[in-house]
Amino acid sequence: MNLNKRITFILNNEKISAEVAPNLVALDYLRQNRSLTGSKEGCKEGDCGACSVILGEHVGDGLRYKAVTSCLLPMGELHGKHLVSIEGINLDDLSPIQSAMVDCGGTQCGYCTPGFIVAMTAGLMDESIPLDDSGVDYAISGNLCRCTGYRSIKTAGRTAIKELKSFIVDRPRIDALCESGVLPIYFRDIPSRLSAIPAAQIDSNFKAPFIAGGTDLFVQKGEELPKQRASLLNMTPVNPIRNENSYVFIDAREPFESFGRNPIIKKYIPSISDYNDAIASWPIRERATLGGNICNASPIADMTTLLLAMNSEILISGPNSEHWLPLSKFYLGYKMLAKTPEERVLSIRFPEPEKGTFINWEKVSKRRVLDIATVNSAARLREENGLIASATLTLGGVAATPLVLSDASKKLIGLPLTVEAIKPVIDSAQSEFDPISDVRGDETYKRLLARQLLWVHFQMMMHEKIDEGAFDEALR
Numbered sequence: 014m015n016l017n018k019r020i021t022f023i024l025n026n027e028k029i030s031a032e033v034a035p036n037l038v039a040l041d042y043l044r045q046n047r048s049l050t051g052s053k054e055g056c057k058e059g060d061c062g063a064c065s066v067i068l069g070e071h072v073g074d075g076l077r078y079k080a081v082t083s084c085l086l087p088m089g090e091l092h093g094k095h096l097v098s099i100e101g102i103n104l105d106d107l108s109p110i111q112s113a114m115v116d117c118g119g120t121q122c123g124y125c126t127p128g129f130i131v132a133m134t135a136g137l138m139d140e141s142i143p144l145d146d147s148g149v150d151y152a153i154s155g156n157l158c159r160c161t162g163y164r165s166i167k168t169a170g171r172t173a174i175k176e177l178k179s180f181i182v183d184r185p186r187i188d189a190l191c192e193s194g195v196l197p198i199y200f201r202d203i204p205s206r207l208s209a210i211p212a213a214q215i216d217s218n219f220k221a222p223f224i225a226g227g228t229d230l231f232v233q234k235g236e237e238l239p240k241q242r243a244s245l246l247n248m249t250p251v252n253p254i255r256n257e258n259s260y261v262f263i264d265a266r267e268p269f270e271s272f273g274r275n276p277i278i279k280k281y282i283p284s285i286s287d288y289n290d291a292i293a294s295w296p297i298r299e300r301a302t303l304g305g306n307i308c309n310a311s312p313i314a315d316m317t318t319l320l321l322a323m324n325s326e327i328l329i330s331g332p333n334s335e336h337w338l339p340l341s342k343f344y345l346g347y348k349m350l351a352k353t354p355e356e357r358v359l360s361i362r363f364p365e366p367e368k369g370t371f372i373n374w375e376k377v378s379k380r381r382v383l384d385i386a387t388v389n390s391a392a393r394l395r396e397e398n399g400l401i402a403s404a405t406l407t408l409g410g411v412a413a414t415p416l417v418l419s420d421a422s423k424k425l426i427g428l429p430l431t432v433e434a435i436k437p438v439i440d441s442a443q444s445e446f447d448p449i450s451d452v453r454g455d456e457t458y459k460r461l462l463a464r465q466l467l468w469v470h471f472q473m474m475m476h477e478k479i480d481e482g483a484f485d486e487a488l489r
């Protein structure tokens with residue numbers, strides 16, 4: 014069975030038109046088919062960043078570049094895009110980032126170094142990432158090093174930014190980076206060269222299994238997928254988030270990163286960027302979609318706990334019909350979904366939050382970044398005249414599926430916003446879930462975390478009105 018498809022894209026400075034297996038990951042293509050071995054294979058699970066590449070794609074009228082992990086990036090997605098490996102940013106001399114890595118002692122065995130250089134360069138290419146120390150941390154959040162220690166790597170990034178900042182701030186970023194020797198000058202012509210590639214024929218005949226961002230699937234089935242037929246869903250949605258009829262509609266293919274940067278989402282979920290900081294790493298968030306998070310059905314799926322609290326519904330589409338379903342009714346048991354394998358989730362919608370609504374999301378994990386939750390939780394609470402007018406509390410990591418605490422949410426309605434009124438509800442919420450002990454924590458620990466995270470929502474909501482001591486007392 015020949016699964017190959019012809020795709021045309023630009024690899025570094027070269028236009029490629031090739032027949033490839035759509036589910037072959039870019040890392041294997043670069044190393045095996047092109048002998049470009051600068052991108053390293055570390056974990057092949059999106060965890061180490063040694064394979065980092067930069068992906069450029071048209072978004073609206075412009076070309077946007079981002080860091081992604083090539084070990085989870087299917088080749089079938091690259092048609093009409095610019096794939097940049099470490100070889101594509103090498104110049105005759107060292108770039109300011111490469112020089113800073115040498116000068117600051119940011120490399121020892123060197124295995125992780127191309128990944129760090131690629132991530133730092135991509136960070137400079139993304140105008141939303143600040144040109145300061147925090148921007149360096151953001152850009153390299155998906156990169157691990159087992160020898161050097163992060164201090165010298167961060168110092169290298171910070172030194173390079175200090176040197177470059179005055180030169181690139183307030184200027185078209187790619188031009189400025191070409192002039193300052195961070196990028197080769199061929200980058201300037203990439204937009205017109207990409208525009209000359211005819212659009213791919215849209216294959217609307219979607220057949221299961223579906224691959225969205227691939228950040229779960231390639232980790233689970235990385236060896237088998239290149240030999241299998243599957244439908245790639247992640248074709249850069251147009252106008253992915255919109256308001257309509259008092260709802261916020263989101264294309265299910267929307268990745269976490271652009272969800273978190275979207276002005277509509279920021280308006281209703283003001284701390285969304287902080288939440289994103291605790292979810293995976295920048296390169297993974299650029300690929301991980303909301304639809305994939307929902308359909309992977311992990312009990313600790315971070316965005317799913319938030320979307321459940323937002324009272325979301327999902328649009329399920331099959332070969333012959335479409336219907337909306339409350340997300341809370343989607344999970345029938347561990348990894349069991351209220352849809353057939355042929356059905357896709359097309360869209361997510363939640364009611365626009367009314368005035369007085371407070372939204373909060375919390376996560377406890379072993380590491381601050383690049384880690385999955387031990388327990389996570391979200392709340393959507395609305396206050397009217399000092400009373401709770403509506404409430405949805407959710408928890409992840411304490412049952413076989415992400416969970417809405419239906420009883421506790423109902424019991425909260427009509428209660429005054431006081432520690433004394435809320436305490437019995439949070440205490441009784443313990444009967445709504447049944448955590449199992451696993452490597453992330455035993456049952457007792459998870460119950461304790463769940464209780465504390467539920468309290469944190471109220472603490473955040475009421476912090477100006479309530480004495481901290483009252484919460485400390487309640488948490489005992």
Ligand SMILES: Cc1cc2nc3c(=O)[nH]c(=O)nc-3n(C[C@H](O)[C@H](O)[C@H](O)COP(=O)(O)OP(=O)(O)OC[C@H]3O[C@@H](n4cnc5c(N)ncnc54)[C@H](O)[C@@H]3O)c2cc1C
Pocket residue numbers: 058059060222223224225226227228229230231232246265266291292293294297300301302303304305306307308309313314315316356357358359383384385386
């Ligand atoms: C290093 C790393 C760190 C991670 N950290 C986190 C974390 O902190 N928090 C977290 O929640 N997750 C985390 N994840 C897991 C993963 O990134 C998310 O679950 C992500 O949302 C999956 O989305 P995807 O688009 O990549 O899904 P895919 O891998 O493409 O798909 C996952 C499943 O959903 C199905 N699917 C996808 N989209 C649809 C659709 N529209 N309709 C029907 N079925 C569909 C696929 O067929 C597959 O079964 C991490 C993953 C990695 C590799």
Ligand code: FES
Pocket residue numbers: 053054055056057058059060061062063064065082083084085
């Ligand atoms: S090889 Fe580790 S993230 Fe790709």
Ligand code: FES
Pocket residue numbers: 119120121122123124125126157158159160161
């Ligand atoms: S220098 Fe050896 S892994 Fe980073």
